[in-house]
Every structure is written in structure tokens, then in C-alpha cells.
Amino acid sequence: MSSSSFSCCWCLLSIFLPHLLSAKPKCTLPCPQDVAIYSKNLHTFLKWSPPINVSKGLVYRCQYKVYGEEQWVNIQKCMKIKTNVCDLSNETINYKEFYFARVKVTHPGCSNYSRTERFSPKQSKSLCI
Numbered sequence: 276m277s278s279s280s281f282s283c284c285w286c287l288l289s290i291f292l293p294h295l296l297s298a299k300p301k302c303t304l305p306c307p308q309d310v311a312i313y314s315k316n317l318h319t320f321l322k323w324s325p326p327i328n329v330s331k332g333l334v335y336r337c338q339y340k341v342y343g344e345e346q347w348v349n350i351q352k353c354m355k356i357k358t359n360v361c362d363l364s365n366e367t368i369n370y371k372e373f374y375f376a377r378v379k380v381t382h383p384g385c386s387n388y389s390r391t392e393r394f395s396p397k398q399s400k401s402l403c404i
């Protein structure tokens with residue numbers, strides 16, 4: 276391959292690569308429902324209900340974000356869970372901060388994320404469940 280055809284390939288690649296990388300598969304499942312934060316025994320939990328019409332055998336992934344920051348962060352213990360609750364006490368320890376949390380279905384198929392309202396660990400409701 277001559278160096279000019281090489282650089283041409285490279286230039287085509289650099290035009291199309293970003294498009295290839297950003298072409299995420301579309302998630303077609305409905306979102307998890309009733310996403311909420313509650314606290315119990317000094318722990319903070321994210322909980323939700325399954326998407327409408329689908330409830331069995333779903334795997335979920337949860338993330339959180341500090342209010343004012345761009346980046347969503349994976350909650351390591353809730354990356355592949357089959358329960359409808361995630362303990363995010365260790366992620367939301369700063370009582371002076373506000374947070375968001377979100378959850379999506381990752382298997383089978385996937386949903387978009389459902390997000391909480393902004394919450395503070397000190398204000399999170401105590402639910403009796």
C-alpha cells in the first residue's frame with residue numbers, strides 16, 4: 276500500500292469511526308417504573324418496579340451522579356442485579372451533596388434509564404417496607 280493510499284484510508288477512517296462508535300443499539304424495552312430513594316437503618320437505597328408488562332428474569336444496572344457533575348458513575352455492586360433494589364449508601368455518603376440515581380434493564384434486551392429526582396441522603400424518605 277502506498278503511503279498516500281494509506282493516509283487516505285486513515286482519513287476516511289477518522290471520518291467514519293466516530294459514527295461507528297456512537298451507533299449504540301436502540302433500547303426498546305419500557306423503562307423501570309416507580310424509581311425512588313428510601314433510607315432504612317442508616318442505609319440509602321434505590322428501588323424500582325419492573326417495566327410495564329415485563330417482570331420476570333430481568334437484569335438491571337444502576338448508576339449515580341453528584342448534582343452539578345457531568346459524569347454518571349457505575350455502582351459496582353449493582354451492575355448486574357436481579358433484585359429491584361440497590362444499596363447506594365457507600366456512593367452517597369456526603370450529607371452536604373445532592374445526588375441523582377438511575378436504573379436500566381440490561382438483559383434480556385435493554386431499556387433506557389429511569390432517573391430519580393435530585394435527593395440528599397439526609398432528606399431521603401424513610402419508608403416502612
Ligand SMILES: *[C@@H]1O[C@H](CO)[C@@H](O)[C@H](O)[C@H]1NC(C)=O
Nearest residue numbers: 301302303304305306386387
Ligand atoms: C430510548 O431513548 C431514545 C433516545 O432518547 C428514544 O428514541 C427511544 O424511543 C427510547 N426508548 C424507549 C423504549 O422509550
Ligand SMILES: *[C@@H]1O[C@H](CO)[C@@H](O)[C@H](O)[C@H]1NC(C)=O
Nearest residue numbers: 303304305306326327328329
Ligand atoms: C401491556 O399489556 C397490555 C395488555 O396486554 C397492552 O394493552 C399494553 O399496550 C401493553 N403496554 C406496553 C407498554 O407494552
Ligand SMILES: *[C@@H]1O[C@H](CO)[C@@H](O)[C@H](O)[C@H]1NC(C)=O
Nearest residue numbers: 351352361362363364365366
Ligand atoms: C460499603 O463499604 C464497606 C466498607 O468498604 C463494605 O464492607 C460494604 O460491603 C459496602 N457496602 C455496599 C452496599 O457496597
